Amino acid sequence: MSMIDIKVAAVEQVTPLVKHFTFVKRDGSPFPAFSGGSHVVVSMNVGGRVHRNPYSLMGSPADTDAYHISVRKQEQSRGGSVFMHENVEVGTSLQITYPVNLFSLAKKAHKHILIAGGIGITPFMSQLIDLNRLNANFELHYAFRSPEHGAFADKLKAICSDKLHCYADSKGERLDLLALLSKQPLGTHVYVCGPNPMVVAVIETARNLGWPENHIHSEQFLSPGIGEPFKIQLAKSNIEVHVPAEMSMLEAIEAAGVEADYLCRGGVCGRCEVNVLESDGALLHHDHFLTDAEKAAGKKIMPCVSRARCDRLVLDL
Amino acid sequence: MERGYWIRSKPVYTSLLWHEKATSHLVVAQGQGGMAVLKLFQLMHPKQAITVLYTPYAEADYSKTLVKVVPEGLHILEAEQEVLAKLESVLQGMCMGMRLYIAGSEDFMWSVAKVANKFGIEDAGMMKELTGTLARPIYCVHCKATTHGVTTNIGECSGCGRMLFVRDHFSRQLGAYMGLMIDAESPGELPEIEEIYP
Numbered sequence: 001m002s003m004i005d006i007k008v009a010a011v012e013q014v015t016p017l018v019k020h021f022t023f024v025k026r027d028g029s030p031f032p033a034f035s036g037g038s039h040v041v042v043s044m045n046v047g048g049r050v051h052r053n054p055y056s057l058m059g060s061p062a063d064t065d066a067y068h069i070s071v072r073k074q075e076q077s078r079g080g081s082v083f084m085h086e087n088v089e090v091g092t093s094l095q096i097t098y099p100v101n102l103f104s105l106a107k108k109a110h111k112h113i114l115i116a117g118g119i120g121i122t123p124f125m126s127q128l129i130d131l132n133r134l135n136a137n138f139e140l141h142y143a144f145r146s147p148e149h150g151a152f153a154d155k156l157k158a159i160c161s162d163k164l165h166c167y168a169d170s171k172g173e174r175l176d177l178l179a180l181l182s183k184q185p186l187g188t189h190v191y192v193c194g195p196n197p198m199v200v201a202v203i204e205t206a207r208n209l210g211w212p213e214n215h216i217h218s219e220q221f222l223s224p225g226i227g228e229p230f231k232i233q234l235a236k237s238n239i240e241v242h243v244p245a246e247m248s249m250l251e252a253i254e255a256a257g258v259e260a261d262y263l264c265r266g267g268v269c270g271r272c273e274v275n276v277l278e279s280d281g282a283l284l285h286h287d288h289f290l291t292d293a294e295k296a297a298g299k300k301i302m303p304c305v306s307r308a309r310c311d312r313l314v315l316d317l
Numbered sequence: 318m319e320r321g322y323w324i325r326s327k328p329v330y331t332s333l334l335w336h337e338k339a340t341s342h343l344v345v346a347q348g349q350g351g352m353a354v355l356k357l358f359q360l361m362h363p364k365q366a367i368t369v370l371y372t373p374y375a376e377a378d379y380s381k382t383l384v385k386v387v388p389e390g391l392h393i394l395e396a397e398q399e400v401l402a403k404l405e406s407v408l409q410g411m412c413m414g415m416r417l418y419i420a421g422s423e424d425f426m427w428s429v430a431k432v433a434n435k436f437g438i439e440d441a442g443m444m445k446e447l448t449g450t451l452a453r454p455i456y457c458v459h460c461k462a463t464t465h466g467v468t469t470n471i472g473e474c475s476g477c478g479r480m481l482f483v484r485d486h487f488s489r490q491l492g493a494y495m496g497l498m499i500d501a502e503s504p505g506e507l508p509e510i511e512e513i514y515p
Binding site for chain 2: 108109110111181182183184185186187188207208209210211212213214215
């Protein structure tokens with residue numbers, strides 16, 4: 001996959017857990033344009049091992065001089081977010097992929113309800129600029145642990161004015177999803193990005209109120225979980241690959257020198273889907289992409305986040 | 318027509334069924350579509366509010382039975398135009414969670430869809446049952462006029478008079494099938510015209 005060489009131009013501590021990074025191109029030329037909700041995958045060399053993490057682009061889509069991302073330091077990090085926090089500083093060189101949008105705004109929507117939880121605010125930062133430019137009807141509902149964790153709240157107030165609604169858990173402020181979603185005008189679309197329980201709650205509430213599926217949008221990049229080590233056979237490459245506990249199948253495949261396709265690396269997009277040729281145990285599907293029926297059938301797996309518990313697993317790679 | 322021939326844009330219609338999860342229901346039907354509404358009311362009644370807009374068409378008039386079967390929220394209207402006007406005023410007060418059901422000819426269903434589109438209701442949010450005639454609305458790709466109720470494989474454009482080959486290629490935006498001039502290469506030479514959309 002072709003990459004863009006970048007250099008870190010600025011680093012800012014936004015909240016106790018969130019750092020904001022500004023990237024410029026190493027050769028000084030402008031970045032490709034992108035649309036609100038896009039993300040890039042940042043490649044990091046962490047002690048000889050390549051980590052690739054997806055992060056939403058946050059700046060104005062009209063600004064191609066710099067790209068902006070924010071990284072939350074994960075408590076149970078596999079190394080990527082900690083590396084970004086502790087090792088990346090002004091001047092650091094990194095590589096990123098070209099932007100991809102898996103969370104775009106619905107062009108025909110009459111109204112947009114954006115719901116963010118914590119670091120889930122990031123994809124909305126660029127979408128808000130698009131919405132303002134289009135003079136669109138929108139509301140942003142932003143929930144966070146406590147005011148000190150409400151990243152970019154001041155900036156958001158400037159962008160959204162009275163369209164911004166904040167909920168600080170520490171102050172006992174709660175977002176009442178049922179009340180919010182039960183009285184929206186026809187043509188409204190809802191978008192959610194945040195922790196899993198929040199994403200599930202929004203999707204379920206909207207569905208139960210009769211919202212059509214295509215009016216409900218969500219984005220949640222999963223980080224590949226830590227699990228039991230296992231072995232896989234790659235049929236086309238004719239090699240055996242060991243997947244360590246703290247490495248994803250996709251990372252192990254890449255480390256073995258086999259080029260596998262990917263886009264989001266977070267179980268969302270479906271690009272890395274691989275056919276399972278043989279397996280004698282359980283596939284541990286962690287993605288949001290395959291349907292329940294496909295997961296049960298066991299013929300496909302998303303190596304970016306999923307794992308397996310079996311003695312023999314043969315992939316069509 | 319070749320067996321197995323299929324065009325992705327050609328709409329697939331189903332039988333009307335209540336959406337289990339909806340906050341209100343709006344049923345719009347024309348002519349023979351009244352039967353689809355009656356069938357719908359044979360199913361278990363949803364608890365949420367139901368509005369029915371119905372207009373008889375040609376010989377098909379189910380008004381009398383609908384009055385007996387539909388408990389409340391029934392509006393019998395005289396013509397399609399009145400249905401569309403009523404629809405517009407009804408939609409103004411509605412919220413997300415309302416589900417729309419349409420039954421009638423293709424012409425009628427897509428006229429209703431066009432009004433619903435104005436309110437941000439997308440194609441996937443409407444349930445449609447084709448009833449009565451198979452007659453097609455045809456969009457002339459040359460002069461951009463739409464000819465309604467075409468029942469033959471080749472039809473004359475109401476705008477420019479060209480003889481149009483009636484295709485399965487459908488535009489949801491225009492609510493019509495694409496028609497293109499059949500004798501452009503050899504003017505006046507037409508295959509046999511047959512009624513295939515009675």
